[in-house]
Structure formats: structure tokens, C-alpha cells
Amino acid sequence: MTRDHDELSLAPDGLPLCQQPQWRQDFPIDVAQDNYVSRREFAKFLVLISSAFSAGQFWILFKNWQRNQAAAPPVQKIANLADIPVGGTLLFRYPNEHEPCILVRPDENTFVAYSQKCTHLSCAVIPNVAENKIVCPCHQGYFSLDEGRPLAGPPQRPLPRIHVEVQGDEVFAISVELRSI
Numbered sequence: 001m002t003r004d005h006d007e008l009s010l011a012p013d014g015l016p017l018c019q020q021p022q023w024r025q026d027f028p029i030d031v032a033q034d035n036y037v038s039r040r041e042f043a044k045f046l047v048l049i050s051s052a053f054s055a056g057q058f059w060i061l062f063k064n065w066q067r068n069q070a071a072a073p074p075v076q077k078i079a080n081l082a083d084i085p086v087g088g089t090l091l092f093r094y095p096n097e098h099e100p101c102i103l104v105r106p107d108e109n110t111f112v113a114y115s116q117k118c119t120h121l122s123c124a125v126i127p128n129v130a131e132n133k134i135v136c137p138c139h140q141g142y143f144s145l146d147e148g149r150p151l152a153g154p155p156q157r158p159l160p161r162i163h164v165e166v167q168g169d170e171v172f173a174i175s176v177e178l179r180s181i
């Protein structure tokens with residue numbers, strides 16, 4: 001709904017335009033009309049904002065769906081049992097050559113593996129099996145060895161976990177779990 005121009009004030013003193021000083025007659029800016037927002041314009045604004053918000057949500061859903069559709073990482077042999085004694089660690093790359101990872105054997109039957117990239121600024125983390133921690137030397141970040149969760153320092157997110165499986169006397173990496181909390 002629009003408002004009739006004549007309904008609006010033309011001057012603060014309320015006098016008609018012909019009685020206004022020359023400068024105001026030359027530039028008859030109606031402040032009230034200038035600031036007036038019709039219901040239709042307001043509704044358009046709300047629809048536009050809602051549409052933009054919905055589009056953003058759909059975009060996030062689409063990206064999540066796309067990520068889930070990405071090819072599953074390969075099952076890859078990463079070690080022989082003999083290569084990694086109890087208390088030992090081993091470096092490997094998974095799921096591709098650009099992703100350094102660490103395999104740790106805290107006890108006879110337990111193997112844990114994580115990405116070696118610190119979740120703060122991607123420095124290489126180092127396992128400390130004796131203290132049950134993984135340490136990032138760049139800014140003194142600490143992660144738990146059994147879960148890869150941040151314990152102290154700047155990192156806020158856990159290390160991506162590499163799921164491993166022992167088959168016979170070989171250890172295989174089977175998937176990557178990206179974790180945000």
C-alpha cells in the first residue's frame with residue numbers, strides 16, 4: 001500500500017510549499033516520505049532475507065551431501081605387527097601421499113592412529129607413549145593418546161582419527177574420521 005504524497009508533511013513548520021523559503025521550494029525534500037517504508041517494501045525485504053538465509057542452509061546441506069558422497073578411502077596396509085613393538089610408533093601416509101599419519105601401539109593388543117597434522121596450525125605432532133599424550137611442539141599443544149582429544153594449549157579440535165584393523169600379522173588403515181568436537 002502506498003501513501004498519498006499530500007498526506008505527508010513537506011516542511012517542519014507545516015506551511016504549504018508556496019509559503020516556504022525559496023531554497024526549500026527549490027529542494028522540496030519530504031523527510032517523512034523519504035523515510036517511509038511501505039508494508040509491501042518491508043515484506044519484500046523480509047522475503048529477500050529469508051530467501052538468502054534458506055539458500056545458505058541449502059548450500060551447507062549440499063556441501064555435506066557432496067562430502068559424504070566422496071569416494072571412501074582405500075583399505076591400505078600400513079605395517080606388519082613386527083614393525084611396531086609395544087610402546088612404539090610408526091609414521092605412514094593415508095589416505096594419500098599428502099596426509100602424514102602416526103600409528104601408536106600403547107599395549108600388546110591396542111593400535112591407535114591419527115593424522116599427524118595438529119588441528120591448530122598443522123604442525124607435525126609427536127606421540128609420547130610414556131606420558132599417554134601426543135605433543136605439538138609448535139605452541140605446546142597436547143592431545144590424549146587414546147582418543148586424540150585436545151588436553152591443553154591452542155588446539156580446540158581432536159586430531160582426525162584413522163581407523164585401523166589388524167588382520168593376521170598386518171595392520172590396515174580402513175577409514176578416516178574427521179571430528180569437530
Ligand code: FES
Pocket residue numbers: 118119120121122123136137138139140141153154155
Ligand atoms: S600448531 Fe600445534 S599447537 Fe599450534
